[in-house]
Amino acid sequence: MRGVEAVVVALLIGILSSINADTDPADASALNILYTSLNSPQQLTKWNASGGNPCGESWKGITCSGSRVTEINISGLGLSGNMGYQLDKLTSVTTFDISNNNLVNQIPYQLPPNVQRLNLAGNGFTAGLPYSISQMTSLKYLNISHNQIQGQVTVPFTSLTALSTLDFSFNSMTGDLPQSFQSLTSMTNMYLQNNKFTGNIDVLGNLPLENLNIENNQFSGWIPEQLKKIHLQSSGNLFKSVAAPPPPPGSPPARRPNVNPKSGDTSSSLHTEGSEGNGGGGNKSGVGAGAIAGIIISVLVVGVIIALFIIKRRSREPSTDIEKHDNQPFAPVASQQSQEMKSAQSSSMTSTINMETPVVIDLKPPPVDDLKSEDEDDVSTPPAPPPKKANKAPKNAKLYSIADLQIATDSFSADNRIGEGTIGCVYRAQLDDGQVLAVKKINSSSLSNSKDFVEVVSEISRLDHPNVSELIGYCFEHEQHFLVYELHQNGSLHESLHLLDGQSKALTWNNRVKIALGAARALEYLHEVCSPSVIHKNFKSANILLDMEFNAHLSDCGLASLVPEPDQASGYNAPEVSMSGQYTIKSDVYSFGVVMLELLSGRIPFDSSRPRMEKSLVRWATPQLHDIDALAKMVDPALDGHYPVKSLSRYADVIALCVQPEPEFRPPMSEVVESLVRYGGLKDERRHFVLVVQLSSKTALCHNRKIEDEISHS
Incomplete structure (x- = not known):
């Protein structure tokens, strides 16, 4: 008995010690920040903004093992705010459920890295999934349903082989399903209903699914046969109502993993009829293998003969007669051949373009209505996918020949070389008519082929904003690619601040605020007016070009x-x-904040020649942005003290928000624009506030140059 009593006492001591264990400091700190970021809600009883012992004090919704937090379940508590920026420190958390609250901000990049169950449903999130989810190799359950998430799924799922339940339902997701879905080898339950997904669902065909809901989307094509054997809900889509065409001769049969409900084994369920019987030599059907082979060969021969007959007949018929055959069983085969012939003809036409004389081409895509088949009931070919972008039709772009550009740049001489960027060199070009332009020669390592280049040109030509550099034309010839832009005589902001001694003195405080405002409006247009949003990715002072009135024009x-x-x-x-x-x-917003720091201090973002604590401009400046005395010492000496102190302080406040280390805390560019207009050192702030109200439409805010100039010169 004494031995049993000793064991019981030891167990009690262990349990009590685990209950009263001090929480790991990293876990406690992360929960402190989470509590503060959620606006310190009273619903989270026993939680603290600093210190405390979550494991020992039984904080609401917190489960621990020893000193480590393992579960966080704070669902349906009416919480607001955001999730903070240190959840990635919670390395022992396996369950994180913060669903059905009011966290309308972006899903943070920092999430518990080893979580197995992640529930973010019902919060009103609008931005897509953070990339960090793609690295959660232990994730088994992911639920982001009943939010307002828009756009395509860009996160790769290649490493999420343990994921068995995925719920994207009731959002506004668009585009095709990612090909990385085929890596979800443990997926049994998938819910994609009530979104705007397009394309086919072939990528799901070989997954070990048991339940699949894809209702009320815009999927098209055919439902794979494998998925018809599971619990499938597929109404409200554009699927074909007839059977899918037979696969081409020689194609391997479609197969679906056989799921053993007990073991989860996904081995193949295919068995040959001759595999059963004594010694493997019997055949229960009584049909020999030779007979089966003969039947298969006969069917294939007949199919090939019919296909050749139809193809030969089509080659002798006019196009109107060919269209009448689109409902025949072999239409997809013939249609594919027809498309290949058209593609070959198109390539031949492209190769015969006369590159010696510049021509004007219209890059406008065909109208959406033209993409539809003339026969709306055509069931032989899937409907064409909708265009990827909803921007307005592109403007005309001029196609130049290399000969024209060589003459205009004096064979791309060093004297005409005016800059070198991340993706190529820029040359000054003077045409015969006296027009002066800037020609960017794209590095061959940045571009693989001319088809991709023309697509890039088409995207750029859609952009239309007074603070975005205008694309004039382009050239692709002999595997070389060029973009032709308007030339701005004052060069780049980088040159004005860091390379030209006399020019930096011309950058008065008002000029600097004006430049910041113009660049902010360019980013606002890209982020909030273009649909879908355009990420710049290379925002820096060298890509902000200045005209003679110091208006900013964002390039690249x-x-x-x-x-x-x-x-x-x-x-x-x-x-x-x-x-x-x-x-x-949000990374563009951070880069904008760095440029604002350049304008404020006159320093480059990273200067290896300075002392260790001053090499990084952001790291050196951030602690001083709210200290008015230290801030005054940071100001570019070229300003010689000529700046309004009040405007300087508010300018620094905008910088501090933009360079927040956590992307979810950075403001949208529309708020940055409003702050710069209101507090940018302008003479009559009340008047400018009225003008901002008048420009409540983002499109008007971006395009009304007259009012913009009035604001800038007041």
Whole structure:
């Protein structure tokens, strides 16, 4: 008995010690920040803004194992605010449920990295999933349903092989399903209903699904046969009502993993009829293998003959007769061949373009209505996907030949070289008519082919804003690619601040605020007017060009796909970019804050020649932005004290918000624009506030140059 009593006492001591264990400091600190970020709600009983012992004091919704927090369940408590920026420190948390609250901000990048159950449903989130979710290899359950998330799914799911339940339902997600879904080898329950997904669902065909809800989307094509054997809900889509066409001869049969409900084994369920019987030599059907092979060969031969007959007949018929055959069983095969012939003809036409004389081409895509088949009931070919962007039709862009550009730049001479950027060199070009332009020669390493280049040109030509550099034309010839822009005589902001001694003196305080405001409006247009949003990815002072009135013109817009890996030493990249390489509109906001610091201090973002604590401009300046005395010492000496102190302080407040290390705390560019207009050192702030109200429409705010100039010169 004494031995049993000793064991019981030891167990009680262990239980009591675990209950009263001091919480890991990193876990406690993360919960302190979470509590503060949620506006210190009374619903979270026993929680503290600093200190405390979550495990020992039984904080509401917190479960621990020893000194580590393992579960956070604070669902449905009417919480507001955001989730803070240290949840990634909670490395032992396996369940995180903050669903059905009022957290309308962006989902933070910092989330518990080893979580197995993540529930963020019902909070009103609008931005997409953070990239960090793609690295949660232990994740088994992910629920972001009943939010307002828009846009395409850009997070890769390649590493989420343990994920078994995925709920994206009741959002506004668009685009095709990501191909990385095919890596979800443990997926049994998927809920995608009530979104705006398009394309087909073939990527789901070989997943071990048991329940799939894809109702009320815009999916098209055919439902894979494998998915018809599970609990499938698919109404409210554009699926074909007839059977899918047979696969091409020689294609392997579609197969679906056989799920053993007890073991979860996903081994193949295919068995040959001859695999049963004594010694494997019997055949229960009584049909020999030779007979089966003969039947299959006969069917294939007949199919090939019919296909050849139809193809030959089509080649002799006019186009109107060909269209009449679209409802025939073999239409997809013939349709594919027809498309290949059209593609070959298009390539041939492209190669015969006369590049010696510049021509004007209209890059406007065909109207959406033209993408539809003439026969609305056509069931042989899937409908064409909708255009990816909803921006207005692009403007005309002029196609130049290399010969024209060589003459205009004196064979791209060093004397005409006016700059070198991340993706290529820029040359001054003077045309025969006296027009002076800037020609950007794209590095061959940034671009793989001319097709991608023309797509980039089409995207750039859609941009239309007075603070965005205007694309005049382009050239692609002999595997070389050029963009032709308007030339701004005052060069770049980087040159004015850091390279030209006399020019920096011309940048008065009002000029600097004007430049910041123009650049802010350019980003506001890209982020909040363009649909979908355009991420700049390479926002820096060298890409802010100035005209003779010091109006800012942002260059390299729409070239994000050509920008190589981030330069970690540039000083412009947000912390999350340095960690993950992923750019967002919030990383653009951070880069804008760095440029504002350049305008304020006259320093470059990263200066290796300065003392260790002053190398990074953001790290050196941030602690001083709210100290008026220290702030005055930070100001560019070129200003010689000529600036309004009140305006300087408010300018610094905007910087502090933009360079927050946590992206969810950075403001949208529309708020930055409003702050610069209201507090930018303008003479009559009340008058400017009235003008801002008059410009409540973002489009008017971006495009009304007359009122913009009135604001800038008041």
